[in-house]
Amino acid sequence: MTRYDAIIVGAGQAGPPLAGRLTDAGMRVALIERKLVGGTCVNTGCMPTKTLVASAYAAHLARRRDLGIITGDVAIDMAAVAARAHQVTINARTNNENWLAGMKGLTLLRGHARMTGPTSVTVDGVELSAPRIFLNVGGRATVPDMPGVGEVPYLDNTDMVALDRVPRHLVVIGGSYIGLEFAQMHARFGAAVTVVERADRLVPREDSEISAAIQAILEDEGIAVRTGANCIGFRPHAEGVAVSVDCASGEPEVIGSHVLLAVGRRPNTDDLALDAAGVAVDQRGYITVDDRLATNVPGIWALGDCNGKGAFTHTSYNDGEIVAANLLDNDQRRVSDRITAYALYIDPPLGRAGLTEAQVRKTGRRALVGKRPMTKVARAVEKGETLGLMKIVVDADTREILGAAILGVGGDEAIHCILDVMYSRGPYTVIQRAVHIHPTVCELIPTMLGDLQPLTN
């Protein structure tokens, strides 16, 4: 049994930076990775998808005639598009690997880790022990229990980022963040695309006017959207896969050449032998943690997607910061200090921070709401990208910003203008009185705040 000061399972978004902090503090650390250093984000998530989104955006712009640029027919070299995404991924992974290789005090072990006790782990027959164990095992795509799913070929995010041919007709099951990014990019690459969503609107976590605007953006590009699909099922078909959607209206069946399952993610905790250490999980398999990410077993922490406290790269990375701050810096950082924030990378993107209007309503507090269509944002008009809207909700009594959404050009960046004031706990008037640069998307946030209306029933 080899002894370390700390064992980290998973080289995703929290593990490697935490390893850096622990080794800097003089600890001997074992980092165990069963597959690819960098985890989901680098290899099959954020990085390849945003690279593909960039190629899709270029194709979209090249097809536009209203900007006065004359080009010939736009063709997609999907093999080159995929190769670029692959190269971006390999570069990032290699950088991560080189960084780890230079970390003094770190041992990177390749293999599948399983717990054997509260302070011990086995990796393909090799036994390790440490008084501190950090679980950063991430998650994977859920395969839904839908009729016929086992009888047809289907794709997940890992398959999608490797596609070097454009599907003839891509049927995306799941009208949320991951599904919609793939839907729009492949429509722009030339595929026929149908999005099938069980709920009565796309991205049901968002406010209804945001969902409606997203649906309009996608339909405007020829994507078929089938919501209220309450009985999704699959059967093999000569042209690929027949997907029964059983919607209130429209064709009851859609024939796709390819099917993408994008109905959610599940944590990689089912093959970690957590029972051997007595680590508790919730009903969905997420490791139960407290506000400092400690599990029920002293000396074991869970970070990133596997603890259910976030589903993003930035939340996983922040988990590592929280654990390091508490262990090494005597700095009592907590998960509850974090404000929800994320983006949906369709074009135009959605940047989101804090609560939705629906969530604010549930709190019962007095609130004010401001909205502005992107048609009234000069920068958007100048770019010819006026789809979407921005929206903000503030507390009528404390004047703190409760939440905001910017669905529009640059929305993924502009939302930080609001997010940072939320972190400062300052009143919304701080932004309202700020002089922003013209012409930017952010410059209209003060204007929107100057026209707040009471949130009525």
Ligand SMILES: Cc1cc2nc3c(=O)[nH]c(=O)nc-3n(C[C@H](O)[C@H](O)[C@H](O)COP(=O)(O)OP(=O)(O)OC[C@H]3O[C@@H](n4cnc5c(N)ncnc54)[C@H](O)[C@@H]3O)c2cc1C
């Ligand atoms: C298509 C897609 C697009 C996305 N886009 C974005 C985005 O734009 N922005 C964003 O913030 N988030 C995005 N995400 C989410 C983001 O990728 C994840 O939230 C993030 O990677 C989670 O990091 P993590 O460290 O928790 O886990 P992971 O990155 O999944 O890393 C976990 C690691 O643990 C390893 N592992 C698991 N079990 C074991 C074991 N038993 N032994 C050894 N190793 C093990 C895995 O191989 C993996 O390398 C996207 C996800 C997908 C699928």
